[in-house]
Amino acid sequence: MNVYNMTLEDLEKYFESIDEKPFKAKQLYKWLYDKKINSYDEITDIKKEVIIKIKENLNLNKPELVTVERDKDTNKYLFKLEDNEYIEAVLMRHDYGKSICISSEVGCNMGCKFCESGRRKKVRDLKVYEMVTQILLVEEDIKEKITHVVVMGIGEPFDNYENVTNFIKIINSPFGLKIGSRHITISTCGIIPKIYEFMNFPYQVNLAISLHAPTNEIRDKIMPINKVYQIEELIESIKKYIEKTNRRVTFEYIMLDGVNDSELNAQKLSKLLKGINCYVNLIPYNETENISFKRSEMFKIMKFYDILKKNKIEVTIRREFGSKISAACGQLRSKKEEL
């Protein structure tokens, strides 16, 4: 078993199973996540015999950091996993801290037409340790603490629900990486049964929905998931989610030239979201050479923004990060696999 798969509770159970006091779990967590050890030999406050047992049972393996592309305020990381698959993470420097965008699966089955990751089928779920160590490896690279985590890299987090929620427990733990729940965001294309499940997940993390269209007609064309879970039901589930959690939801909306960016689309979107405790994040599309969608021109994005504002929908335009360094979701992995 990889030790970075284990929640504090799992580790407490483990210590009980080898007849040791469960508080050792907290001690070990401190070594893993504060001191960031690379070998159990660095531990000074747990007895040798116990360390020997831990070594036998729990490995410290991490993926291999293959390449880093560096830009002014963005680093993009490519990792190789134990089975030679590749995943990516992106680090972004903001004035409020450092955020990391992590992957949740190898590939993705959602097949969104504009998305580089969706061009290939999902190979497998990421294990918990493969998500946790993306953060550890990037922190090791930058020698600084990551303050915000978004699960918006390759994969659909709600298609790997159990591992993603265990990942949240570990990084949020006050004995682990201590990333505040309000600094953690999960982004989903809208797998409705999981949205209902997530309402009862007792951590105050943020939820973002990749909406990208105001009508089923448009959404059906760009996001196959919409054929399974249509917009009305999606909005209904979000209303329930907000009722239950009292948390504001983000709707992501990629601006695709001539597809979803008209003034009428903005009016329809305003109507759809009226009265919902949410905000819309307009995202300038990151063009990628394998896909023919184009980014809306800035004046169109501004016009769209103005209409939402006028209709009293809270809206922001996403600041651009790393378009020079293959920052579109899945681009780095694609490059690697096409070599």
Ligand code: SAH
């Ligand atoms: N599957 C999840 C999370 C991964 S995608 C989801 O759908 O939310 C993260 C976000 O990036 C989504 O909003 C997705 O639609 C968007 N995205 C994908 N390709 C993009 C591109 N080329 N430019 C801008 N955003 C993109």
